[in-house]
Amino acid sequence: MKLTVAGNAKEYANGLTVAQLIELEKVETPQYVTVSINDEFVESGVFANTSLKDGDNVEFLYFMGGGR
Amino acid sequence: MAFSNEQLERYSRHIILQEVGVKGQKKLMDAKVLIIGAGGLGAPAALYLAAAGVGTIGIADADEVDLSNLQRQVIHSTPDVGKAKVLSAKESMNAINPEVTVNVYREFVNASNITDLIAGYDFVIDGTDNFPAKFLINDACVLSKKPFSHAGIIRFKGQLMTYVPGQGPCYRCVFREPPPPEAVPTCRQAGVIGAIGGIIGSLQAMETVKYIIGKGDLLTGYLLTYDALKMDFRKIKLPDVKNCAVCGENPSILQPFDYEQVACKL
Numbered sequence: 001m002k003l004t005v006a007g008n009a010k011e012y013a014n015g016l017t018v019a020q021l022i023e024l025e026k027v028e029t030p031q032y033v034t035v036s037i038n039d040e041f042v043e044s045g046v047f048a049n050t051s052l053k054d055g056d057n058v059e060f061l062y063f064m065g066g067g068r
Numbered sequence: 069m070a071f072s073n074e075q076l077e078r079y080s081r082h083i084i085l086q087e088v089g090v091k092g093q094k095k096l097m098d099a100k101v102l103i104i105g106a107g108g109l110g111a112p113a114a115l116y117l118a119a120a121g122v123g124t125i126g127i128a129d130a131d132e133v134d135l136s137n138l139q140r141q142v143i144h145s146t147p148d149v150g151k152a153k154v155l156s157a158k159e160s161m162n163a164i165n166p167e168v169t170v171n172v173y174r175e176f177v178n179a180s181n182i183t184d185l186i187a188g189y190d191f192v193i194d195g196t197d198n199f200p201a202k203f204l205i206n207d208a209c210v211l212s213k214k215p216f217s218h219a220g221i222i223r224f225k226g227q228l229m230t231y232v233p234g235q236g237p238c239y240r241c242v243f244r245e246p247p248p249p250e251a252v253p254t255c256r257q258a259g260v261i262g263a264i265g266g267i268i269g270s271l272q273a274m275e276t277v278k279y280i281i282g283k284g285d286l287l288t289g290y291l292l293t294y295d296a297l298k299m300d301f302r303k304i305k306l307p308d309v310k311n312c313a314v315c316g317e318n319p320s321i322l323q324p325f326d327y328e329q330v331a332c333k334l
């Protein structure tokens with residue numbers, strides 16, 4: 001299936017979960033990442049049992065705490 | 069109020085713009101902007117807003133200038149090391165534009181002072197370096213119906229979003245709660261390229277100017293992310309959140325509060 005992850009369209013294995021995608025994409029500080037699928041936030045508690053579907057648009061939003 | 073010849077010349081590049089003109093320049097000169105944090109983000113924002121003729125700029129920071137600040141905090145100079153950041157910032161801003169009234173607050177913002185602090189301003193810029201402060205600014209601005217620009221930087225990356233009451237999600241809609249102390253690296257631990265502050269802080273100044281003159285599309289409902297190594301800007305659409313703890317339909321946060329402050333001296 002084709003997913004758009006952080007703006008990049010790529011082929012992924014069917015049935016991939018959000019948790020597996022996070023691991024596959026080597027997401028930094030994975031326990032603190034915010035995920036949206038097709039402009040809806042996904043609760044972090046359900047990453048492991050949320051399967052992605054062909055055509056899904058996934059965004060990772062990261063904490064960025066610097067500034068001074 | 070009529071413009072003096074000197075003002076017409078100083079702001080000529082603004083006034084010639086169709087979107088600004090004399091009217092827009094007048095709006096800038098009547099505007100009051102508060103910058104919290106006189107560092108990597110606050111420095112470029114303060115310099116550009118002072119140069120733009122924003123009439124009143126407040127700047128809040130409790131720290132003194134440190135040698136390690138000068139790699140990115142371009143509002144301070146080598147002779148300023150040891151000086152209060154807010155005073156050093158004010159000198160630089162008034163050197164660029166003596167017409168600007170700079171109010172200095174040599175203090176850290178906290179739940180007991182932030183509401184009064186932001187009350188006198190039209191727009192707030194978050195230039196802080198830690199999550200407790202970023203959540204505090206968000207909550208206080210949401211509760212006081214005050215538009216603000218959020219930003220964060222680290223290493224070669226930065227991001228920002230703009231909150232305007234009723235026009236999209238707040239910072240807490242997206243990030244919920246601060247991560248535990250030390251869970252996510254700070255600039256001091258991880259490093260940051262100085263120019264990232266220049267880019268993101270300048271974008272915060274740009275959002276402020278657009279808000280004041282009332283032109284263009286603000287970054288409301290979007291998070292703009294910048295990755296310098298990939299030279300990639302992305303504008304990520306943010307979902308609407310109905311159950312946000314501070315801006316949602318049944319908020320549980322009814323007044324600003326402090327998270328345990330982790331010392332983050334840069």
Ligand SMILES: [Zn+2]
Nearest residue numbers: 238241312315
């Ligand atoms: Zn919210």
